[in-house]
Amino acid sequence: MITLTHFLVVSACIFCIGLYAVLAKRNAIMILVGIELMINAAILNFVAFGKYDKLNYGGQVFALFAIVLAAAAVAVGLALILNVYRHFKTINPEHIHELKD
């Protein structure tokens, strides 16, 4: 029998792997991938709790919204990364510390 705790522990692992990618990677595309992993862990929590909510279906509905938000975030984030690369000639976030032109 698969309980709620199984889902929660798996999503905690995925979330922490995404957090590691965000913190340790020195490459903006991999940081974006880490953010995607964290959003996926959140969606897993949404659907796992939504299983117990037959009246409102809140978990599944907001899981769909979260998927759409993640897709939008990737589209804008990639456009930003390509612009930053054109401007600074690097996508290592540690080298991008100037706001002025």
Add this chain to the structure above:
Amino acid sequence: MIESFLFYAFAGVAILSALLLVHIRNTARALFLLFVVLFAMAGLYLFALADFIAITQILIYVGGVLILLIFAFMLSNKELLADLQSTSGRFISLPNWQALVLVIAFLSLMVYSYLSWSQQMPQWIAQSEAKGKMILPTDNNIKVLGFKFMTQYVLPFEIISVFLMMTLIGAAHLSRKESNK
């Protein structure tokens, strides 16, 4: 029995390929490993009886987001590719260790709190479990989701449509060529 075996198989595939994803140096391989992670996560959604979410995950993430990532990665110029592959560095560098300590602390905190939380779940979960109001495998999820989107959640639905249009315009505006300025 076979259900829990499949669950553990999907969870293991997801976690192991995610670990490999953050460990591997080659960004192209890491992006293709993200395929595997997202498919395994879609499999996990099926165990929470969210079939429509799983299909949407495969359609939007694997069909849209990942293709976008790989396109942006492969269509950009060669310097970006060379820059990408040399960024990972040694394993025993300072940011890696800081991140590792922070992540392990966070993971242990989360797992501990989940395990102690599962001893005393909230009232509504126990109630819906007792009354049999959970989502069942025989339910028609897609039909109910369609009704919910058009009645109860119509305001978030409209907001997210406007948001998506803003994102489309913004991404197209950001990624245009600036040469004619």
